[in-house]
Amino acid sequence: MLAMQPTRQRTQQPAQQPTPQPSVTSARYAKCVEVSKRVRFDIDRDVIRGRTFDFSKRFLPNGLSRVDQLAFLGSNDRRLLSQIQGRTYANIFGLVERFIAAKVLEVSREHWLGDQNALEALVRFGDEEIKHQELFRRIERMCAAGMPEGYSFVPEPNAVASAVLSKSTWAVLALTCNIELFVLAHYHQSIEAETDVSELWKDVFLYHCKEESQHAIIDELEWVRENAKLTPEARDAAVDDLIALVGAVDGILQAQAAADTLYFVEVCSRPLTAAELDAVKVTVLAAYRWQYIVSGVQSPRFRDVLGSMITPQQGERIGAALAPIVA
Numbered sequence: 001m002l003a004m005q006p007t008r009q010r011t012q013q014p015a016q017q018p019t020p021q022p023s024v025t026s027a028r029y030a031k032c033v034e035v036s037k038r039v040r041f042d043i044d045r046d047v048i049r050g051r052t053f054d055f056s057k058r059f060l061p062n063g064l065s066r067v068d069q070l071a072f073l074g075s076n077d078r079r080l081l082s083q084i085q086g087r088t089y090a091n092i093f094g095l096v097e098r099f100i101a102a103k104v105l106e107v108s109r110e111h112w113l114g115d116q117n118a119l120e121a122l123v124r125f126g127d128e129e130i131k132h133q134e135l136f137r138r139i140e141r142m143c144a145a146g147m148p149e150g151y152s153f154v155p156e157p158n159a160v161a162s163a164v165l166s167k168s169t170w171a172v173l174a175l176t177c178n179i180e181l182f183v184l185a186h187y188h189q190s191i192e193a194e195t196d197v198s199e200l201w202k203d204v205f206l207y208h209c210k211e212e213s214q215h216a217i218i219d220e221l222e223w224v225r226e227n228a229k230l231t232p233e234a235r236d237a238a239v240d241d242l243i244a245l246v247g248a249v250d251g252i253l254q255a256q257a258a259a260d261t262l263y264f265v266e267v268c269s270r271p272l273t274a275a276e277l278d279a280v281k282v283t284v285l286a287a288y289r290w291q292y293i294v295s296g297v298q299s300p301r302f303r304d305v306l307g308s309m310i311t312p313q314q315g316e317r318i319g320a321a322l323a324p325i326v327a
């Protein structure tokens with residue numbers, strides 16, 4: 001089980017976050033603004049550069065797609081499955097960045113007449129997520145151009161965003177922090193050193209990661225700020241919200257893994273046996289759970305921040321909810 005233990009053992013109350021000096025916090029927002037200006041990318045000029053996808057290359061690296069675990073598939077079919085997962089990666093980000101942009105713009109309200117460094121950092125964060133949605137819509141269309149008919153992306157971004165945004169801000173910021181951190185992990189741990197994946201996909205990961213690095217810092221600052229406002233009772237309810245959100249994400253992943261497996265079976269090079277089909281389905285779901293949940297919650301940074309906010313009992317509840325997903 002992936003227990004979410006607090007960083008300090010206690011029995012009832014979460015540790016008090018050390019209250020950061022306003023000038024120190026403001027300087028961190030200002031640094032994010034400075035770096036954001038320096039690394040800012042343009043979709044066409046920097047990322048796509050007139051290129052199309054090379055379908056003779058894998059899109060997602062094996063560390064994310066896990067297609068190397070399906071030894072009964074030929075190399076062309078393993079590559080195809082990595083490309084289907086890449087298309088879903090673009091669609092999942094188009095989806096999550098819908099609610100992230102909305103939440104970021106909402107929390108920026110609290111800085112309107114306050115710290116202008118924080119306000120600028122959040123406005124840039126929101127603007128970048130709107131641009132990322134456009135990037136991933138472009139990627140989806142470019143994937144579609146080279147793939148057979150029949151792919152479907154199951155969830156509807158606005159319906160998911162509405163459901164997510166109905167939960168407490170603490171829980172939405174926790175989920176967002178997880179997402180920002182797994183973007184960084186995916187680039188640095190899974191694709192940066194790869195030489196045999198699509199160059200264009202590698203650049204999508206690289207440029208996305210460059211802007212997400214600031215998002216992870218800003219999100220953490222906002223999450224800690226929100227946490228300090230909550231009563232113990234409100235925080236306990238927010239933990240329930242976070243557990244519900246993780247369950248909802250997992251529901252989406254289960255539906256999409258099933259849809260992507262069906263599509264793969266239709267377009268791969270040969271009929272699969274029932275056992276092979278089951279193995280593909282299990283592997284794709286495990287890959288999606290790793291990509292969109294586990295690779296973030298296992299990040300030491302995520303665990304430290306969450307652990308500093310919750311009680312041991314709350315950590316156990318979160319760990320129990322994650323156990324079947326991690327398994």
Ligand SMILES: [Fe+2]
Binds near residue numbers: 097128129132208212
């Ligand atoms: Fe993004």
Ligand SMILES: [Fe+2]
Binds near residue numbers: 211
């Ligand atoms: Fe982001």
